[in-house]
Amino acid sequence: MPTLQDAPIGVFDSGVGGLSVLxxxxxxxxxxPLHYVADLDHxxxxxxxxxxxxxxxxRISEHLLASGAGxxxxxxxxxxxxxxxxxxxxxPGLPVVGVEPGVKPAVAAxxxxxxxxxxxxxxxASARFAALVERHAQGCDxxxxxxxxxxxxxxQGEAGAAEVERLLDGFCAPLRAAGVDVVALGCTHYVFVAExxxxxxxxxxxxxxxxxxxxxxxxLIGQATxxxxxxxxxxxxxxxxxxxxxxxxxxxxxxxxxxxVVI
Numbered sequence: 001m002p003t004l005q006d007a008p009i010g011v012f013d014s015g016v017g018g019l020s021v022l023x024x025x026x027x028x029x030x031x032x033p034l035h036y037v038a039d040l041d042h043x044x045x046x047x048x049x050x051x052x053x054x055x056x057x058x059r060i061s062e063h064l065l066a067s068g069a070g071x072x073x074x075x076x077x078x079x080x081x082x083x084x085x086x087x088x089x090x091x092p093g094l095p096v097v098g099v100e101p102g103v104k105p106a107v108a109a110x111x112x113x114x115x116x117x118x119x120x121x122x123x124x125a126s127a128r129f130a131a132l133v134e135r136h137a138q139g140c141d142x143x144x145x146x147x148x149x150x151x152x153x154x155x156q157g158e159a160g161a162a163e164v165e166r167l168l169d170g171f172c173a174p175l176r177a178a179g180v181d182v183v184a185l186g187c188t189h190y191v192f193v194a195e196x197x198x199x200x201x202x203x204x205x206x207x208x209x210x211x212x213x214x215x216x217x218x219x220l221i222g223q224a225t226x227x228x229x230x231x232x233x234x235x236x237x238x239x240x241x242x243x244x245x246x247x248x249x250x251x252x253x254x255x256x257x258x259x260x261v262v263i
Contacts, residue, residue, distance in 0.1 A: 004095065004221055007070025008033040008234070012060045014045035015155050016244055017189030018075030019251040021099060024214035025073070026230070026252060032221065033232045035069055037261070040239030044151045045078040046120020046187065053122065057083035058090065063263045067234075071095040073217055077119060077186050081126035095220045101129065101186030102207040104136040109205055110182045113140045116175040116204075118197070119186025121146040129186075143178050147171050151189040155243055164193055172200035180204060192247070230254075236261040 009029070011022050015038050022036050037060050039045075045053045057079045061072055072087065072094065074080045080098030087096050101123065106115040115137075123129055124144045133142050150167045153160035175183060184207040185191060191208050198206060233256050237244045241258040249255050 004070045008035045008068055008232075009071050009073060009217060009221075010035050010037075010061075010064030010067070010069030011073040011075050012037040012039065012064065012079075013076040013188060014039050014043040014056075014079065015151065015189065016040075016247040016251075017151060017154070017187060017191070018073075019247055020188050020191040020208070020210045021073060021075040021213050023251045024210040025217060026233070028211075028214045028218045029221065029231075031231050033234075035064060035067055035234040036236070037064065037263070038235075038237045038239070038244045039263070040155075040237050040243060042238060043155070044120065045076055045082075046122040046151060047148055048078075048122065050082050053079055054083040054086050058086060059263050061087050061091070063261075065091070065094075071097070071217060071220060073213060074098040075188055075213070077101060077188065078122040078126075081123050081128040097213055097216050097220070099188060099209055099213050100132060102184040102209045102212075103129075103132045103142065105209075105212075106182045106184040106207045107137050107140045107142075109207065110140060110180075112179060112181045114143070114178065114180045115140060116143045116145055116178070116180040116183040117186050118145050118147055118171060118175075118183060118190055120151065121148055123186055143175060143180060145171050145175060147187070147190075151187055154189045154192055155247075157243070157246060164196070168193065168196055168200055172197060175204075176201055182207060184209075192251075235259070238263055
């Protein structure tokens with residue numbers, strides 16, 4: 001039976017946003033096999049109900065475990081907020097790492113004590129997000145900005161570029177007017193348009209937690225970053241494979257094969 005040091009790390013997101021986390025894992029653990037599932041046939045999670053997200057999270061986690069994963073990374077803020085507790089409950093002892101908006105580092109970095117959070121409606125409406133703010137934002141104003149439609153537009157690539165620009169104009173303007181000096185990117189998709197967000201929020205620091213998630217996985221596995229060659233990388237999509245292939249080439253600077261899978 002493979003040990004935690006040998007078994008693949010299973011990573012999933014509703015779409016391609018989790019590739020930012022996958023890329024961070026690839027940098028920190030180049031010698032470790034990775035298995036990524038993009039649930040494109042059921043995206044986006046951020047505008048779905050809790051029960052739907054919990055069902056998809058459970059199904060994909062089971063698929064990754066059946067494929068040999070020894071550790072699960074829930075590379076989706078919405079799935080982490082709404083369903084990571086379910087995975088841990090069903091699989092006690094399984095190492096599970098989630099992603100969540102970087103409220104804590106954003107608050108720590110803010111000089112004016114006013115931070116923004118760009119995230120999906122589902123993430124911002126969750127009890128987990130409310131607990132993050134309650135725990136880490138004492139004495140600091142947190143301005144949550146729901147971004148319906150943004151993740152889906154990002155996944156369209158060039159076809160969605162104009163819509164991304166339109167949405168970002170609307171989502172960033174209130175944060176700029178409020179005078180925030182730090183903004184947490186509370187959806188893994190948003191990393192792919194970070195430069196466009198920064199252009200609309202001059203002087204504002206953006207917080208992305210992808211590397212922190214990869215660092216936590218590295219700590220759990222206990223491997224050093226040095227490796228003679230990149231380990232196997234398996235990419236699967238529940239929807240069309242072209243979107244994942246295109247975005248993976250951009251995020252990973254390699255052209256891995258993408259399989260279509262029914263989960």
